[in-house]
Amino acid sequence: MGWLLKCTVNGNPVEIEVAQDETLLTVLRDRLGLTGTKGSCLEGECGSCTVIVDGRAVNSCLVLAAQVQGSQVETIEGLEKGDTLHRLQEAFLTTGAVQCGYCTPGLIMAAKAMLDANPSPTDEEILAGLEGNICRCTGYSAIREAMRVALQEGARE
Amino acid sequence: MFYQPQDIEEALAIRAELAAAVMPVCGGTDIVVALNRTGVGAEHFLDLSHVAGYSDVRAEGNGWWLGGGATFDRIATALSDDENGGVRMLSDAAMSIGGPAIRNRGTIAGNLGTASPAGDACVALLAVDAGVELGHATRGRRVVPIVEYFTGFRETALSADELITGVRIPSGWRTGWQKIGKRGATNISVVCCGVGLSPGGHVRIAFGSVAPTVMRAREAEGMIEDCLAGVARDAAKQGGGGSTALPEDVIEAVGASAMKAVSPIDDHRASATYRRAMCGVLVRRLLREW
Secondary structure (H helix, E strand, C coil): CCEEEEEEECCEEEEEEECCCCEHHHHHHHHCCCCCCCCCCCCCCCCCCEEEECCEEEEHHHCEHHHHCCCEEECHHHCCECCECCHHHHHHHHCCCCCCCCCHHHHHHHHHHHHHHCCCCCHHHHHHHCCCCCCCCCCHHHHHHHHHHHHHHHHHC | CEECCCCHHHHHHHHHHHHHHEEEECCCCCHHHHHHHHCCCCCEEEECCCCCCCCCEEEECCEEEEECCCEHHHHHHHCCCHHHCCCHHHHHHHHCCCCHHHHCCCEHHHHHHHCCCCCHHHHHHHCCCCEEEEEECCCEEEEEEHHHHEEECCEECCCCCCEEEEEEEECCCEEEEEEECCCCCCCCCCEEEEEEECCCCCEEEEEECCCCCCEECHHHHHHHHHHHHHHHHHHHHHCCCCCCCCCHHHHHHHHHHHHHHCCCCCCCCCCHHHHHHHHHHHHHHHHHCC
16 A cells, blocks of 8 residues: 655655655655665665755665655755755865765765764764765775865855 | 554554554664565554654653664763763764664664664663563553563564563663774674673673673673672771772683673674684773773
8 A cells, every 4th residue: 555755855845655665765766766866785884875854864775765754855966056066066076086976975965964963073073974875986085085175165155 | 554653652552453464663774674685575564753752862760761762873962971870881882883874763672673683782781781661552561671671583572562662771880882893884793792880789791793692791790799899898897988990810700701601603794703702802891991
């Protein structure tokens, strides 16, 4: 039997019938066409499916879609405003922190959740905030650099 | 069917009616992993993540109350301040689980319901004599001492028609936490160890990932209790306070006893030999810091 899911995704109201065992990841990608969010390990180890639900980073592969009833869901597609990228997206681009790119949406959403809660994290807090996200190209130095640039941009704004 | 009750009594009524046919789910960090692996869901899901108050963490009476839906993030934050009577070990154990996204979703009831031998929070609860509150729609609530809660490999005292409503944590314990994993985050314990000293002089030494269930090293606990009681008697004779610092020979003996008590296995995370050795290392490390 279906479940009528009502929530917002990137600020837009969504009403969609979902199966009880469909994950948020599946609904975002296969039902709503928001393929920016990536699935990989499907067990909460890699972080590539990270989205923000009610202000907190979650692994969308481990959330049943029906559970986000009434929630505000943010995905990578929601960061860009018109033609302007979010400062995290800009920073990842300018520092070359994107290699194969598969981990990037999850990393950026984890970073956004962290910065929304704590706008000026220390280096240690940045590492802790991103510890659930794995880059298998191992481009961690560039990712740290991207975070540094994004924070500078944030301070300037 | 997917049930999403807003209050705990409604949740208990659904569970009592459907029992084993319904799968309680809250954070989903264990249950949805299994669902993703097998593709097999449950006939019915009982979503507890919308139950009012279920995720509360609060000081209560002579200790703390953790609602079953308390996330590891919330527990880590609420119990981090020892000076205000928090239980630092529980906070440290909660912080050692997963990464931020897992800690934002994973719950104490989930850790107890899964009852993995590697359940970090289960080990921490075992080391402070926590009480697990189980609820039933008509039979009411019962508190099961944590030591009686784990009955076998992934088996517990929870009946199929009950829900884990919350956990009671005593106050005033001195505690310590150590975990060894393959990396710093999102890792399952190779070995973890929690120690607790109650205000009344009881000692608890708990291990994870070294037996079919989380377990206590009782002989080792008794050795420390005897030692502390002896120190207290001597101190009383001399009119002094008595130290809880343990002599090195006792610490060594406790470590050796703990290594004998555990029954680890070889698997892809570590060998039994390594796990056994690390039990000694972790408990000695914790006791030297007391």
